[in-house]
Amino acid sequence: MSNELCVLYVEDEADIREVAEFALEDEGFALVPCSSGQEALDKASTLTPDLILLDVMMPGIDGPSTLKKLRELPHLANTPVIFMTAKVQPSEVEQYTALGALGVISKPFDPMTLADEIRSLLGGHDG
Amino acid sequence: MAEQAPAKVDKLAKLRALQERFENELPARLDAIEQAWLTLKAGISDDSDELHRVVHSLAGSAGTFGHARLGVHAKKLEQLIQQSGGAPAEDSTIEAITEALLRLRALAKEGPDKSQAIEAPPPDMTAVGLERPELIYVLEDDVNLAADTAQQLQLFGYHAEVFHSVADFETGVARQVPDAVVADIHLPEGPDAGPRTVEELRINCQQPVPVIFVSGHNTWQDRLNAVRAGGQAYLSKPLNFTRLLDELDAISGTQQEAPFRILIVEDTVLLAEHYAAVLQSTGMQTAIVNDPAQILDVLPGFHPDLVLMDIYMPGCSGIEAAQVIRQHAAYSNLSIIYLSTERGLDKQLEALQVGGDGFLQKPISDTHLVEAVSIRAKRFRSLKALMTCDSLTRLLNHLNLKLALERELSLAKRRHGPLSFAMIDIDHFKSVNDEYGHPVGDRVIKGLARLLTQRLRKTDIIARYGGEEFAVIFPDTEMDAAVTLLDALREDFGAILYSYKKGSFTVSFTAGVASCPPYQDMDRLIHLADATLYEAKQAGRNRIHQHKAME
Numbered sequence: 003m004s005n006e007l008c009v010l011y012v013e014d015e016a017d018i019r020e021v022a023e024f025a026l027e028d029e030g031f032a033l034v035p036c037s038s039g040q041e042a043l044d045k046a047s048t049l050t051p052d053l054i055l056l057d058v059m060m061p062g063i064d065g066p067s068t069l070k071k072l073r074e075l076p077h078l079a080n081t082p083v084i085f086m087t088a089k090v091q092p093s094e095v096e097q098y099t100a101l102g103a104l105g106v107i108s109k110p111f112d113p114m115t116l117a118d119e120i121r122s123l124l125g126g127h128d129g
Numbered sequence: 130m131a132e133q134a135p136a137k138v139d140k141l142a143k144l145r146a147l148q149e150r151f152e153n154e155l156p157a158r159l160d161a162i163e164q165a166w167l168t169l170k171a172g173i174s175d176d177s178d179e180l181h182r183v184v185h186s187l188a189g190s191a192g193t194f195g196h197a198r199l200g201v202h203a204k205k206l207e208q209l210i211q212q213s214g215g216a217p218a219e220d221s222t223i224e225a226i227t228e229a230l231l232r233l234r235a236l237a238k239e240g241p242d243k244s245q246a247i248e249a250p251p252p253d254m255t256a257v258g259l260e261r262p263e264l265i266y267v268l269e270d271d272v273n274l275a276a277d278t279a280q281q282l283q284l285f286g287y288h289a290e291v292f293h294s295v296a297d298f299e300t301g302v303a304r305q306v307p308d309a310v311v312a313d314i315h316l317p318e319g320p321d322a323g324p325r326t327v328e329e330l331r332i333n334c335q336q337p338v339p340v341i342f343v344s345g346h347n348t349w350q351d352r353l354n355a356v357r358a359g360g361q362a363y364l365s366k367p368l369n370f371t372r373l374l375d376e377l378d379a380i381s382g383t384q385q386e387a388p389f390r391i392l393i394v395e396d397t398v399l400l401a402e403h404y405a406a407v408l409q410s411t412g413m414q415t416a417i418v419n420d421p422a423q424i425l426d427v428l429p430g431f432h433p434d435l436v437l438m439d440i441y442m443p444g445c446s447g448i449e450a451a452q453v454i455r456q457h458a459a460y461s462n463l464s465i466i467y468l469s470t471e472r473g474l475d476k477q478l479e480a481l482q483v484g485g486d487g488f489l490q491k492p493i494s495d496t497h498l499v500e501a502v503s504i505r506a507k508r509f510r511s512l513k514a515l516m517t518c519d520s521l522t523r524l525l526n527h528l529n530l531k532l533a534l535e536r537e538l539s540l541a542k543r544r545h546g547p548l549s550f551a552m553i554d555i556d557h558f559k560s561v562n563d564e565y566g567h568p569v570g571d572r573v574i575k576g577l578a579r580l581l582t583q584r585l586r587k588t589d590i591i592a593r594y595g596g597e598e599f600a601v602i603f604p605d606t607e608m609d610a611a612v613t614l615l616d617a618l619r620e621d622f623g624a625i626l627y628s629y630k631k632g633s634f635t636v637s638f639t640a641g642v643a644s645c646p647p648y649q650d651m652d653r654l655i656h657l658a659d660a661t662l663y664e665a666k667q668a669g670r671n672r673i674h675q676h677k678a679m680e
Binding site for chain 1: 143154182185186189190193197
């Protein structure tokens, strides 16, 4: 239980970030919150997260572009990624999984079940 | 698992706080969306990115904060914006976007989704109105009856959770103690499993949890068991939901009455704040006006039980201010108590002659102030209820609806804001009376009154217009928003089960809505709402029609 998963969490909306933070605390996740793709890139250079949680639509560098840049860092080349987005059409989900995402969590998410959703996506991946 | 319980409760509380913040910020976000849209529509900019971004962010977050319906509509709006890509060209798109924006406003006003799980654990905020039990556990092994009961409770704004077995119920209680319990007496666990379970709950909880027992076996032993387990009420099956709701009302009735609302008119800010603090400390609600010229702006929104009026103020004396208040028919029976250093009996009598109801001498001790104000507020409130309310439903009567409408219309005109007015009529009410008898008819009337009271907003004014006809004033509300609200109520009203000897039935209602602007005249507004109601009746009932202004 002491083995918390380190999550690099990128979301531009402060209130959503806050909800996610407390939804995941005490649930075995340690969040490193970032308010933009750029901040995530800055922090990622010195961080080895177990999971990357990415909002899709953000001003500046959007989620998919952030992911591409993160993947260029060798130590993040294989880190599991989950996208969070309000538009979830099957074609889009495919597009994200093609980018190497484990899955997509649709917004609005339910704070009471977010942790479970993430765990089930991680499922086979993390054991 | 047991260790998780407090964490969950804690999370709910925190979530509730975040939800409140979201709600506080919501108007500003909608303003930003509207602004971005107007900029785009007016051709000041042809970049729809900003609009898209603000709408997208609302679509993605509203549901998380208990506004799922608002989120869904924000998403629809987002799709409209995406489809139009850049500056909108077609009129139909412009219209659709404008409409979607109005819908968002309406939903924002309506507050969070009722069924959302983000209900606060017993709120300790100083809410206006009666404290009602919010979370209700239903312990019932009959799956269908349990589901029906929960649904009926939810229609009236309660949060109901169903448990089919004693074990599940106990798990539920360990997670969160409910505000009230509806329990069957006979359960698979035994013929008195209900009362036994409840007794255990009582022993384990510091706070008494009110319980209503339900039983299909109307025996002495059952009733005795219910009494011994401390049951608040005993209802036999088939369950009469109106009775159940009455009992829940009675439970909340034993709790505190709505706090008194006192308007303090006093030019000395510090003194006004001191009075306010003293009165608030005993649970009263206060509003302060330092400049008498603002009284008329504050009165309609605050609905005080009593006005505490200083006499000597710059610009206008309290006596003059009282006279101005009395010029309005709607405030002719508002109680005004002067608070003054005036010792002269003549001057005091003069003050009373022109519209004051009492005189308190300054300086006044805190305890004296509290006593004097609460005694008077209580008396005025009960007198007022007798004068203004319909005895069956406790809603405003016909006459006082008109006074209220007049008051709200003048306020709307001054604010240049909208107001909507609805006339509601229960469908085929005569045949309800004929078929099921007048007592059942009265229950239907009370059912609608209850639904309107519990589900409409605090600011909406509800009246029994006569017979089976109701009226609602929606201050500061556009037509669309009023129609959205009413339509949701119409659907839910149709789902309420009324039971009679041989079974149960449902009833529907029809409504007609008219708005100001364009209609500023009270009689015209009432007439148009009524005519629209008639038209909706002709069109087949069980629907909401809105009056369309002729060009």
